[in-house]
Structure formats: C-alpha cells, structure tokens
Amino acid sequence: MAVAAAQKNREMFAIKKSYSIENGYPSRRRSLVDDARFETLVVKQTKQSVLEEARARANDSGLDSEFIQDGVPIGNGDNSPTVEDGTQQDETKNGQLADADIGDDASKTDEDYTLTEEEIILQNAASESPEAEQAIQQAALLLRMRDGMGSLARVLKTVDNYKGCVQHLETRPSQVTDVQFDALVKVSMSRNNLLQLIRSLRQSTAFAGVNLMTENISSKTPWFPRHASDLDNCNHLMTKYEPELDMNHPGFADKEYRERRKQIAEIAFAYKYGDPIPSISYKETENATWQRVFNTVLDLMPKHACREYKAAFTKLQEADIFVPHRIPQLEDVSNFLRKHTGFTLRPAAGLLTARDFLASLAFRVFQSTQYVRHANSPFHTPEPDCIHELLGHIPLLADPSFAQFSQEIGLASLGASDSEIEKLSTVYWFTVEFGLCKENHQLKAYGAALLSSIGELLHALSDKPELRPFEPASTSVQPYQDQEYQPIYYVAESFEDAKDKFRRWVSAMSRPFEVRFNPHTERVEVLDTVDKLETLIWQLNTEMLHLTNAVKKLKGTHFE
Ligand SMILES: C[C@H](O)[C@H](O)[C@H]1CNc2nc(N)[nH]c(=O)c2N1
Ligand SMILES: N[C@@H](Cc1ccc(O)cc1)C(=O)O
Ligand SMILES: [Fe+2]
Structure with missing residues (x-):
C-alpha cells in the first residue's frame, strides 16, 4: 500500500517537476556520466525546438516567405530540417575557404538549408532593442554563384547599398552542380541591414545559395555565469x-x-x-x-x-x-x-x-x-x-x-x-x-x-x-x-x-x-583583448615589485 502510494506520488511529482522522468530518462541507470549525456540530449532537443519555433515565427511574419526550396515552402512542418552543429562552421576553417571542405558536405548544406541557426541567432539578437538592431555585426557569407564572377559586382553594390563594408573576399571554383564559383565575403554592417542583405541576395536567381556563417553572432559557446x-x-x-x-x-x-x-x-x-544562509534547527x-x-x-x-x-x-x-x-x-x-x-x-x-x-x-x-x-x-x-x-x-x-x-x-x-x-x-x-x-x-x-x-x-x-x-x-x-x-x-x-x-x-x-577570476569584483573575465591583458600584466608587475622588495628586505635583515 505504502509502495503504491509512493509510486503515485512519484508519478505526480514527475509530471510537475522531474527534469529526468518527464524527459524519458531511464531512471534505473545511475551514473553521472549518463546524466551528463542525458543533459546534453535534453539541451539539444530544447535548442532544436527553440530553433523550430523561431523558424515558424519567421515564416508566419512573412520573412523569407518568398524563398521556396525544392518546391517546398520554408517552415513546412513535416519537412522542417534539423540543425546539425558544425556543418556550417566547417566551411570557414581559419576564416579561409578550405579546399578539403568542398564537396558532398557543401552541396548537402545548401539543399537542406532554410533558415540557419546563425540567422535565427542574428534575428533574435537584432530584435532585442532598437540599439541591438543597429549594432554593427561582422559576418561571413558563402555565396554560390551560378553565372560566374560577374555576380560579384552585384554583391558589392548591394553591400554598399546597405551601408556595409567588405572586409575580405575570396573565391574558388565550385564543386556544386550548376554553380560556377563559391565566394566567401566577409562584411561588417548593422544587424538589421545584414538580414535585409541576405534577403535581397536570395531573391536573385544568380545565386544558388546564400549562407550566413558568422564568427561572433553565433552562441556556439554555451552561456556561463560571469559574476x-x-x-x-x-x-x-x-x-x-x-x-x-x-x-x-x-x-x-x-x-x-x-x-x-x-x-x-x-x-x-x-x-x-x-x-546569509538560513540556520536550520x-x-x-x-x-x-x-x-x-x-x-x-x-x-x-x-x-x-x-x-x-x-x-x-x-x-x-x-x-x-x-x-x-x-x-x-x-x-x-x-x-x-x-x-x-x-x-x-x-x-x-x-x-x-x-x-x-x-x-x-x-x-x-x-x-x-x-x-x-x-x-x-x-x-x-x-x-x-x-x-x-x-x-x-x-x-x-x-x-x-x-x-x-x-x-x-x-x-x-x-x-x-x-x-x-x-x-x-x-x-x-x-x-x-x-x-x-x-x-x-x-x-x-x-x-x-x-x-x-x-x-x-x-x-x-x-x-x-x-x-x-x-x-x-x-x-x-x-x-x-x-x-x-x-x-x-x-x-x-x-x-x-x-x-x-x-x-x-x-x-x-x-x-x-x-x-580568469577576479576576486575583487567576483567576476570571471574573458581574456580576449590586448587591453585586458595589458592591465593584468601591469597588476602582476606591481605585485612582482612588492615581492622582490620583500625578498630584499628579508635578505637585508638576515645579513645585518
Ligand atoms: C561535477 C560532478 O558531476 C559532481 O559529481 C557533482 C554533481 N552535482 C553535485 N551536486 C551537489 N549538490 N553536490 C555534489 O557534490 C555534486 N557533485
Ligand atoms: N555516497 C556518499 C554520498 C554521495 C552520493 C552521491 C554523490 O554523487 C556523491 C556523494 C555517502 O554516502 O556519503
Ligand atoms: Fe560530493
């Protein structure tokens, strides 16, 4: 009887609160490594549904609605693609068009492609506030050019129209069928304009694919506490x-x-x-x-x-x-x-x-x-x-x-x-x-x-x-x-x-x-700029000076 009641309790509890059971975790397995794997899976699934929701929203609001791929409008429930981490990223190793990456993978990305994870992140980042929308964004675009180099003129002009700046341009013969060249174009422009630029380029039949592959919009690094x-x-x-x-x-x-x-x-x-941590009696x-x-x-x-x-x-x-x-x-x-x-x-x-x-x-x-x-x-x-x-x-x-x-x-x-x-x-x-x-x-x-x-x-x-x-x-x-x-x-x-x-x-x-953890501010600092490193080096130098002085003083008293 008690066991049955406990079982019932357990089920009710599971529905209300259990992270594990409501997500189908095989609760008899008891290893923290399995937990970590399971957590990974749940995080992935959650991410997937967030992405899918965003895609559906984008579709509802008319964004991208003019793009039809393989005869199927984007956002079609049954056919909605899944995002695979890494497929896009691989194409810009070290910011270069990597030869090894041309081929199956590249063509696959195009076919599967609707709204990429990067575009959704960009869209979300832009929609946070009017300032966020105008924030300047660095981004890399991979363009599949059907008609040869002539299309580049159009690209450059469109970037200019959107008040953007081309920072790097690179081309290679494409291995994708019916595409003559791939171009990697790195630009810098406001987020809002970047979204418009992508839309505009996609409307042209000159491009078989327009992919956004950003370096720093992407939240590839999981969130972590800073303070x-x-x-x-x-x-x-x-x-x-x-x-x-x-x-x-x-x-x-x-x-x-x-x-x-x-x-x-x-x-x-x-x-x-x-x-203060409350006392327990x-x-x-x-x-x-x-x-x-x-x-x-x-x-x-x-x-x-x-x-x-x-x-x-x-x-x-x-x-x-x-x-x-x-x-x-x-x-x-x-x-x-x-x-x-x-x-x-x-x-x-x-x-x-x-x-x-x-x-x-x-x-x-x-x-x-x-x-x-x-x-x-x-x-x-x-x-x-x-x-x-x-x-x-x-x-x-x-x-x-x-x-x-x-x-x-x-x-x-x-x-x-x-x-x-x-x-x-x-x-x-x-x-x-x-x-x-x-x-x-x-x-x-x-x-x-x-x-x-x-x-x-x-x-x-x-x-x-x-x-x-x-x-x-x-x-x-x-x-x-x-x-x-x-x-x-x-x-x-x-x-x-x-x-x-x-x-x-x-x-x-x-x-x-x-x-690095800064104990004075209780903040974790990401050491990603020369300025931050210089400030730290300066602090360490001061510390070294004190330590060297301390050694001198000790030696002094020792020999006197
Ligand atoms: C990091 C590692 O998984 C470790 O075993 C953790 C997991 N979560 C924990 N949670 C609490 N409350 N106490 C712990 O000791 C641990 N250990
Ligand atoms: N087995 C430990 C308690 C414990 C349980 C699970 C853990 O992950 C860690 C510690 C004890 O009896 O003291
Ligand atoms: Fe522990």
Whole structure:
C-alpha cells in the first residue's frame, strides 16, 4: 500500500517537476556520466525546438516567405530540417575557404538549408532593442554563384547599398552542380541591414545559395555565469536521486522524511546571492545521525585520511564548528572557509547538474546540500547530503592548494562543450570525490565520498579494487557508476602533482579563450583583448615589485 502510494506520488511529482522522468530518462541507470549525456540530449532537443519555433515565427511574419526550396515552402512542418552543429562552421576553417571542405558536405548544406541557426541567432539578437538592431555585426557569407564572377559586382553594390563594408573576399571554383564559383565575403554592417542583405541576395536567381556563417553572432559557446550573483541561475537539479523518485532511496517510503527534505530544499530554491544562509534547527534524530558518522570518521581518520584533511579537520574542531553532538550550520562553515581559502557556500536543493555544479567552483563557491541522510543508512546514501558535504568536502576546501585545484576544474568548465563537461566531471569524480594519494609510500584517502562513506573508504584501501596512477587524459574517459563501490580508483602523487597534470591537460581543451577570476569584483573575465591583458600584466608587475622588495628586505635583515 505504502509502495503504491509512493509510486503515485512519484508519478505526480514527475509530471510537475522531474527534469529526468518527464524527459524519458531511464531512471534505473545511475551514473553521472549518463546524466551528463542525458543533459546534453535534453539541451539539444530544447535548442532544436527553440530553433523550430523561431523558424515558424519567421515564416508566419512573412520573412523569407518568398524563398521556396525544392518546391517546398520554408517552415513546412513535416519537412522542417534539423540543425546539425558544425556543418556550417566547417566551411570557414581559419576564416579561409578550405579546399578539403568542398564537396558532398557543401552541396548537402545548401539543399537542406532554410533558415540557419546563425540567422535565427542574428534575428533574435537584432530584435532585442532598437540599439541591438543597429549594432554593427561582422559576418561571413558563402555565396554560390551560378553565372560566374560577374555576380560579384552585384554583391558589392548591394553591400554598399546597405551601408556595409567588405572586409575580405575570396573565391574558388565550385564543386556544386550548376554553380560556377563559391565566394566567401566577409562584411561588417548593422544587424538589421545584414538580414535585409541576405534577403535581397536570395531573391536573385544568380545565386544558388546564400549562407550566413558568422564568427561572433553565433552562441556556439554555451552561456556561463560571469559574476558570482549569476549563480542564482545555476541550480538545475538531477532529481532522479531524490527520495520520491528513487525506489532504492532509504527515504522512499518515509513520508515524514520526504517532507522534511523538501522543506529544507525550499531554502535553497529561495536563496539569492548575498543572503546569509538560513540556520536550520536540526532534530534530535538528525543530530544523532551526524554523531554516528562523525565519531566513525574520527576513529578512521588518523590512519586513512591524507595529511591536509586531518590538519583542516583539527582547525574545524578548534573553531567549535566540528563537534559530535550537533550538525554545523552552513553559514558558520562558509565564514570559516572564507577566512582560510576564500571559498564560500551556497545552499543547494539536491544533486545539481555537472555544468551548474562545476561553474560555481570557478567563483570559489561550493553548492552544499543542507538536509540530512535518512537515519536508517548513516554509512551510505545515494544522494549527496550535508554530512557528505561537511565531513567529505569542507576540510579540503579549507586547504589552499586543494581549493585552487577545485577552482581550476571550475574555471575549465566555463563555456566548455558538453563532451568536455563530461570529461571534467569524470576527473572530478575520480579526484575530488574518490581520489587516493600517496604519503610516505602509504595510500591515503582525500576523496569526499570516501571520507563520508566509511564502507567505501575501507573497500578503497583494501586489496580488492584496482589502483591506477592519476593521468587526466585516461582518467577523464573512464566510465563509472555510482550504484556500488568503485572497482577502480586513481592515485595522485600529491595535490601539487595532480594540479600540474590537470593544468597541462586542460590547456589542450577546445575552448578558444582563456578566463580568469577576479576576486575583487567576483567576476570571471574573458581574456580576449590586448587591453585586458595589458592591465593584468601591469597588476602582476606591481605585485612582482612588492615581492622582490620583500625578498630584499628579508635578505637585508638576515645579513645585518
Ligand atoms: C561535477 C560532478 O558531476 C559532481 O559529481 C557533482 C554533481 N552535482 C553535485 N551536486 C551537489 N549538490 N553536490 C555534489 O557534490 C555534486 N557533485
Ligand atoms: N555516497 C556518499 C554520498 C554521495 C552520493 C552521491 C554523490 O554523487 C556523491 C556523494 C555517502 O554516502 O556519503
Ligand atoms: Fe560530493
């Protein structure tokens, strides 16, 4: 009966809220890598429907309605094309017409082509405000010229009519049937005029295709938070681990537990940047669960935890934050961390998507759950809870070197592609969550999910699992599950060594820009102009001057 009720509850809940189930996620599979893949899929589908909607709108409002392709008017529901990332982009590698790209692909793009993703983005960008409409846009157009070079005169004239400026012009013999030449024309003109230019060129029978392939209209880089306050938008949940949705969750059939968990999660939903984290008056049973885990960690830590963990743990005890009889309040922990490494906490309502979770690390913000695991399973729980965050993550976030490693993973994730997010979260999994390291030839644990799950800690340090050296390139593609204990663990020489290897690996990632966190403004800066770099170099020079002076002064006192 209880199970049936829970099932019903689960279905209702799924319709209202579940990110996973309403989208058809196979909820029995429990791997965060699968989650990331699933997230990718949902994001893609959502994007697709946004694009299709925009196409339909463009069609309704008459834009492009004069263009008929293959005898089918654009926007015809059944025949509406799908956007494939990359097909357009490939044609302007390094801004040149790339020979290798001529051929099947090129002709295919033309045939499939109606309103491209770039045009929709341009149209949306232009429609934001009158200023946005007039903003000057750099763009590249690929023109398929049926009648030879003579058509170029017409192109140049039309660009001129629209008050545009041609910045680059390149042609090649076309391999598309019935097309003599392809021309790559880079122009600069207002967005509105650019849209008109494209329309106008398309009306001419001289062109078999007019494709917009912009360099910087396109939002190929996924959105990412620029300021710590933008993290208010980075709270998307993977709900499949929640007690309502996971039949293996120890709280699945416990209504009171689920209510309590929901009530605490509400705090996270309401939380905004700058708010103090509300205190929770934990129940006796909740404090008792904490006490059980806390005491076991105290017992095992001296032998099995890494040096840095133990040192920070002692500091947390000295600050009266880690005591056996009560669960620490996140606000107190946040203030403690701020003093040691500049990390702070934000309340999280549950397991966050990898992209959102990693993004916050870039700002030295750790998103922490605040509810407590079910009293029946103190030594293992399927979703992160505050005991995991507090006993697992907090001590190392108070260690400067580890804090920096965490932030670097976060910075690398900003604007990364979906497959790179998947790799970064796998590295996170095998280091921050389940990492082992060496200390005087002995194996020690530093992973948070080992230090908060006693059963797994002992398993990891037994002779059962396979141990491999931490190597980002191979670690980042190692599949894993989070249902049972891990069969493989990765061993780092030290945090410094892990950081070095990670840095070298990250520098080969595809993101075309570097970012830097400015702690004074809590802003992430994209290092994309000489001005910004010069300002930074100037700041570093000043810093170097101070450091050099400090060395001189120390040496001076030494020898006097
Ligand atoms: C980045 C990686 O996927 C990692 O396991 C994340 C996912 N989301 C999370 N969400 C919360 N609330 N706590 C966590 O520890 C994590 N870990
Ligand atoms: N298994 C961990 C909690 C946890 C769950 C899921 C995670 O992704 C991470 C941590 C524990 O029992 O402490
Ligand atoms: Fe964790």
